[in-house]
Amino acid sequence: MAITMPLSSIIHKQPQKQRDKWPSNDFQEELVIRPLHSGDIYASFQFRTLWETDFMRGNKVSHYRLFPKSLGQVISKFSVRELHISFTQGYWRTMQWGQPFLPSPPGAELWVWFQDSVTDVDGTWKELTNVLSGIFCASLNFIDSTNTVQPSASFKPLGIGNVTDHSFLRYATLPREIVCTENLTPWKKLLPCGSKAGLAVLLKSEKLFHSSFHSQAVHIRPVCQDWQCKTTSWELRQTLNVVFDLHTPGQGKREWSLFKMFSRTLTEACPLASSSKIYIDITDNPQGEQFEVSPATPLLSQAMVLGDRRTFSVYDLTQQITFGTVRSLNLLIRWKSSEDMLRPLLHGERYVAGYGLQTGEIHTLMYNNHPYRSFPVLLLDSVPWYLRLYIHTLTVASKGKDNKPSYIHYQPSKDRVRPHLLEMLVQLPPNSVTEVTVQFERALLKWTEYTPDPNHGFYVGSSVISSLVPSIVAMDTNSTREQPLFSSFFPCKEESSYFVRVYTEPLLVNLPTPDFSMPYNVICLTCTVVAVGYGSLYNLLTRSFQIDEPSPGLAKRIANIIRKMRGVPPL
């Protein structure tokens, strides 16, 4: 089976040593653990792969080192400029847990900026969703024109490049998507170390999916390598956020450790990673009065995140000393007491009101909990066509008074073609609740358009509230400086505010649902009616009618028999 071939004739051009010219690749991994005030634990993994390349030029031959080949091929084939995809199981409870580092709506969310060289954006989008559906084992292939929108203001590119033409942007959500192990496995495969080494060894699916909230995401965008932006590179950020409920395991003791949550401990960093760190948020616990972390670490770090200066204990996994003498790291947190938390400044809620199966009303509530500052928010609503919005009933009110939006972009739906898109810019007064209501009518679907199990109801994706929230501390605007990954995702343009995106709950709406054996019943009934009419007509046309002598009665017959026996003529 083995073969060899002399290459004496071919080796006349020795390839030059070009090690210096090799595009640089970089991989970082990070885990942030934040004890929540509800007593839950929030763990946020971030893995970042940087791939230095000139992405604007179409390069046919592509060689991948740390960057996964499958995603690289997708980027180059579909001329993607930015790709953001998230799969979430459960709903992030902002009021109890505060803001997440990376927000995501329940179900699947996908938004993509294409490069301006793409001519048929809709066709490319369709193909891309199908390919991604294969890569992530998800039902992204159900994304079609009826649930895709082009937001005009809410989703700006997060990477470099000033694209303003939103015809290259596509946004879709699948609120019904259920996230499970089969989505996690391909996600883990994209990591250079897989789940063999580094922080990824903690990602055991039986523990991760036994949690209150699970969200995994992939973000691809072009970023600058240096502050002058001389070199650019692709950034692949894989994030996984999980909230563990400490009360359900129910040992009574509020105690948390890596082993207890992930059924694994850490023994090494991924050898390919240039940095591998664990951060534990100890801001609310400066003197150790609330909880106690062991082993203790002398390393402390401060980071500006979500408008707040937080303090973290840092465990550097690339240092052998972190693992101690047992060569394994098992972080442990013991609670002593609990305390009320700071309320999040921006918060959103949504519900359906009304009764019956004909009309209804969508209520969206936006809370500004800032005591004295008002700030504008962008609200994006994408409602499927089978809820027919009455846009003239749209009201925006805060503190009982009409609050006129300064910008409204509304795109009406087309039946079976595209959904409603409603975007508006609303100023939220300080310490207030702003309520947006709009009435709708429920449409009757064709009988093949119902989903399996239609009596469960139909999902309407989350509203998206994007805002620059006034910050208490000065934010860091230099995006290229070395900083923890969790605080560097949304680029910060000014020091006085920070960007926040809040997703509301998805809605579950009942539509009038027929009995699905109906078509056959109707066929049978109609046929019977037709047959009855036809039968009588047929009889009228073909039968000839005549009077028959009625047959004699029983008494007469008996009398006749007797008369016959007697020889008398019958009656």
Added chain:
Amino acid sequence: MKSLLIGQMSLKRKGVSHTRPEDLTKSRRRGQLAALSIAAVVIMVGVPLWWRTTETYRAWLPVSQINELANMQLQLSADVEVVFARGTVTPEQQKKVPLTQTQDEEHTVDGDLIFKAVCDPMVTKYEDCKLIHADLSLHTLSESPCGSLVVYVIPESSSLLPEDMDVYIGQRRTALLRIGAQMRVGRTVEQLLAHLEPRIKQVLQVMSFSHTDITAALSDRVRLSPGNKESIADSMRAFKSSPGYEITFSLLNPDPKSHRLHWDIEGAVQTYIQPLLTKLAPVANFSLDSQTLYYAMLGVNPRFDSSSSAYTLNSDSLAHVINPVEARLGSNAASSNPVLNFLLYVPDAHHSPLYIHDNKKQEVPSNAFHSPRWGGIMVYNVNGFYRPEAVLPVDININMAKVMGVFLAQLRLLLGVQSSTAPPGFLMAPCGSTGLADWELDRLMWSRSVENVATATTTITSLAQLLDQIGNIVINDNIAEQVSSAVTSLQLAVAELEAGNLGFALQYSKEAIMASERAFFDPSLLHLLYFPDDQKFAIYIPLFLPMCVPILLSLLKIVSEARQKRREKQAKKD
């Protein structure tokens, strides 16, 4: 319903007055006529209407042409030009040139397809021998088109060839043939050619196509004779013909903690692989990429051989190596072309050196193996780089020349470029900078054209058969269009093969294969496939049964009455 009808009848009964017998027969006649006309309307209007409205749309397909394709004869012909150098032909023979002569040779492959190989040795030229120095100048002499051959006949005493060699095969489409002493006895050029014929035939088989090539190309269509295991293995090694291939080089590093590997794959691909692919561009499109996979393990644990203090992989365990690795390789997201995988495995420090052993327990010198229609794996041992004082991870630069030599040879095999063993007395030119001689490309194109024609024919005929068998399938216009274009391209390809225009033949055969695959895998064919008949009738019966039963009954009654009447007439006559 029955009681309802009876009720109506009894209602009517009261309204009808006494009827005389002639009235009675008259009204009975009227009833019979009404029943007959209703039956006629149902049969002449209702049934066609129902038939037309529930019919599945089936566009017209060129069935007769497809059936013709199924038992078509393929004829391959190659132009062979024989050029006599000075000193090989006597003056009186010279007068007779030029002349053309055709030689047919029929090969039957299992009775299904008959291949006729035709070669036309044309004697047209008479050149000065001094010009012929080397292969390159042979090429400048005449740029022969794709698929044709030029054979230069040189005198016996010529010093161009070594003593014991009779035939020299160049890099282009040329060959040198030394004329034997006994061959000069012929009076005419015909006789001379007749002498040369076996040699020319041999040259043709090496440089264009032979019976075994064509049989291998047809192996999917024609059952090979059992017992010919070697040739089956050979024919199954190469990838099936496809309009494009994806070539992926993967560097497997199972232990990134102990070594950091650097490979200059960009440069290596440019230097070694790209020239070959550029040369092969007429055959298929190729796209290249590479990746590095960490913590990728082989599926088997190598055995430690204490005698040589090395780990060994036996040839029978190689089959289990690929599967666990393949899960990591990832499928190609961007296209559906077949992928050729080339893996470079660098064993970790605890399992090195690792050697592959063949059937005879001998170390394989290249330390590589390939898997048919999948790709190749090479094991690259780096234990020489570890020094006791080295700090982990060790930086290692991979010698790409060594690696690419093995991968290039595997690539040639997997693409079906067979380095056929030369018959005795043949001298092959060393392969040039592209790694592929012109005539090797021709050989590949011959077998690919034949394979494409055979595959497209099979696809189209089986599609036609399937559509013929299952009447439920909707045939849309675009499918009919694809089928027709596939059939036309096939006919053109066959015609071009017959004419010896290899380039066009390959082009048409590719078009045929693409159109036929598109038609065969069109999703619209599946739409109504699973609409079972029993469900259809369950819907029709509530309408059809009550409508047809009265008609049938009254027809039966009319028939029986007519029969009775005839019997009465018969009785009256008697």
